[in-house]
Amino acid sequence: MSDDPSGGAAAGDDLRENVGQQFGRLPATDADREVEGRATREAVIDFFADRFGIDPAIFADFTFWEKGKGKIWIFADEAPSPISVEGLGMTVLRTRQEHWKPTHSAIQRFGNHATKNVIELDGEAAAAFVRGEDQELDWEGDWGYLIAAHEIGVGPEGRPVRDGTAVERGEREPIGVGLYVYGELRSTVPKGNQESLSPL
């Protein structure tokens, strides 16, 4: 997991306080920080690269913003900072806590670019995850936040020709964010998105 870069030396006396009701653009790097405790663009992009292997180039054309304490938003264009509006793009990450947590919507939108810490779920496990259930599963990798994914809508060209042949990664679709601890995958699918679906 990425360390929270807000702790420690950067919080000098001359930094402004974060204002909850407006969006402030993330500074490019620690050296550019003007608002106390605010994550940097660099740290956000590093988080997705370090944790999930998402190529930083994926985020090259987006800007990152903070509203409220630690809630990071991703926006497709430029805007003046600060800006007082109700929404600016999509929520992407929760910072200002020990373990940063990517949002459900961010993982559904960008998680298909992930190359690590992706746990593939089969039919019933995927359905249980979407219902919001925790389940005991084997996982050899790191504990912490994982991308739960499954195969869906696989085209004829992507279908395995025999058992054990991997499908194209493009046919693996992120379902949401799971927290893996103590041999258990905990679903963090938001209540409003949970659904009872038939296993594929």
Add this chain to the structure above:
Amino acid sequence: MNPLERYAPLVDDTDAFFAACERPLPSVVRVNTIKSDSERVRRALDDEGVAYEPVEWHDGLLGLPDGSPGTNWPYFHGWLHGQEEVSAVPALALDPQPGEKVWDSCAAPGSKTTQLSAMMDDRGVVVGNDNNLGRLSSLRHNAERLGVTNLVVTKQDGRNFSLKPFGFDEFDRAIVDAPCSCEGTIRKNPDTLDEWTLEHVHSVAAVQKGILSRAVQATKPGGTVVYSTCTFAPEENEAVVDHVLETEDCEVVDFDCPLDSVSGVTEWEGDSYDRSVERTHRIYPHLNDTGGFYCAKLEVTG
């Protein structure tokens, strides 16, 4: 008396019109191209055993005859959004391009707004405005679910909308899908006409004129403004367009309506409207087995 009776003189086949208004509306979804494509959605629905029917005029719309469009895997992934056929028309008329600045004055709950974002490949800016906090929350929820990143959500009165928060001072395009008396949604909401009064039609028309005027003012010369409602009342349709033709710098332009439609009316209950409103489109429920709709495309001239 059924308020729809007043439109009988405008309709070619009144029996078919009234019969269609009695039938429930077919369930239709739009494929969200920000996250998927029609081919993959169809394969996924096949795998899941969910029945669907193509919508002839648009590859990205599917009829789901078994109902509950929100309970399947593609929907969970944000690949689908419930949106009836006529509701897909105004965004097509607006034809927004990637990278542009677009204003959606009455955006919530966001079917058309998110369609605009998808048509723009989620690049540029869609400013989605609404004046109701509860409706804005459903707009936000839908945009997140569909993976939209180019949407700015604002809560202002569309009639005096301010561009002050943004780093630009005019839009390339604007869409006014106005609050209206919703007569055309009778197939979806059978009790929608229970509260109908002519006073309400007139009061909502005043709001519509205010918002459409602001949309024309906020759009650059040469830019496009689309006006739409889901109602039949000429007071809320041609009369509103006629008003802005008189008060603002704009003109009606043609667009290819992908559904069968008839021309806007130039005379109604003693009033007459600018001839050019004949280039606007009325969609009656019996013409395509859809909801009722009105759509006009304007070009800003001044």
